[in-house]
Amino acid sequence: MDTQNPSVQPHAQTRTTGKNQRHRNAHAGGVIHDNSRHTTRFTVIGNHLAQHPELSALAIGLGVHIQSLPAGARADIKTLAARFPEGPTRIAAALRELETHGYLRRTRVRTESGRIVTRTVSCNQPGRHGDANDDAPNGPAKPPARRAAEQRKKPSRRALPAVPKPAYAAPALLQTAVDVLATLRREDPRLLFSATDAEHLAPGVAAWLERDLTPTAVRQALTTNLPPDPLHRPAALLAHRLTAQLPPLPPYRTPERPPPVRHPLRNCEGCDRAFRGPEPGTCRACASAGASAGIHSVAEAVPAR
Numbered sequence: 001m002d003t004q005n006p007s008v009q010p011h012a013q014t015r016t017t018g019k020n021q022r023h024r025n026a027h028a029g030g031v032i033h034d035n036s037r038h039t040t041r042f043t044v045i046g047n048h049l050a051q052h053p054e055l056s057a058l059a060i061g062l063g064v065h066i067q068s069l070p071a072g073a074r075a076d077i078k079t080l081a082a083r084f085p086e087g088p089t090r091i092a093a094a095l096r097e098l099e100t101h102g103y104l105r106r107t108r109v110r111t112e113s114g115r116i117v118t119r120t121v122s123c124n125q126p127g128r129h130g131d132a133n134d135d136a137p138n139g140p141a142k143p144p145a146r147r148a149a150e151q152r153k154k155p156s157r158r159a160l161p162a163v164p165k166p167a168y169a170a171p172a173l174l175q176t177a178v179d180v181l182a183t184l185r186r187e188d189p190r191l192l193f194s195a196t197d198a199e200h201l202a203p204g205v206a207a208w209l210e211r212d213l214t215p216t217a218v219r220q221a222l223t224t225n226l227p228p229d230p231l232h233r234p235a236a237l238l239a240h241r242l243t244a245q246l247p248p249l250p251p252y253r254t255p256e257r258p259p260p261v262r263h264p265l266r267n268c269e270g271c272d273r274a275f276r277g278p279e280p281g282t283c284r285a286c287a288s289a290g291a292s293a294g295i296h297s298v299a300e301a302v303p304a305r
Helices: 018-026 057-068 077-083 088-100 144-153 171-182 195-209 215-223 234-244 284-301
Strands: 104-110 116-122 265-267 274-276
Touching: 057 077, 057 088, 057 116, 077 088, 088 104, 171 195, 171 215, 195 215, 195 234, 215 234
Parallel strands: none
Antiparallel strands: 104 116, 265 274
């Protein structure tokens, strides 16, 4: 075990300081910077642009180039396509990337001579300054990326629960349902909702009215025993009640026969007696006598065989 391998070459002993050795090992296989301090003709670029995780290499390069340009220099697609080997299509796509992430803003403005030109605003720190768009009527415009992030933060309006539907949504029935909903706030001021919510709830109220309930009965069922706490979504509460407390259909009833029609009194043309009939003519007795006389006359006219 303590015999050394005679074929192993002796190792050279080096005496290096620990600090320099750690510095070399830390960058072994990686990039090594050979930096010199700039004193003229340089531009300060933030790492948030140079190392942006979502921008393409072309967009990062164009962003750096545009930030290095002096004020008033042209930075349109045609000028940039003439400056770089990439074509107008790739240049335009890279500029849209910079606009999306707030590093660039391009607006169309009209000059004093009447020409419409594109004004390009380069932002080295998107969202840091709000005075870049002084011409906006509602104040400075927010970068697209920041504006999209704020829109995602806004809570989306939850949809109201479904409500029952009537068998036949007649316009008059739906209008009665809307009138019932409009009067609920007289019973409880908390039952105040928008016209859109009323349009959503109207079929549910119509389904109740279709079950032989009066508007007063529906109004009382929706406003009785409400919770004492503040109602943050009164329309959602009413939608739940319209569904959970929907009464059953009434029993089927055979429709009653219509009453007999009473015709006006008329004078018989044969005997001048009064009778009821839809049109002027003869009474029943005269009509029977005339029919009998007609039968006898026909019988006499037919010869016997």
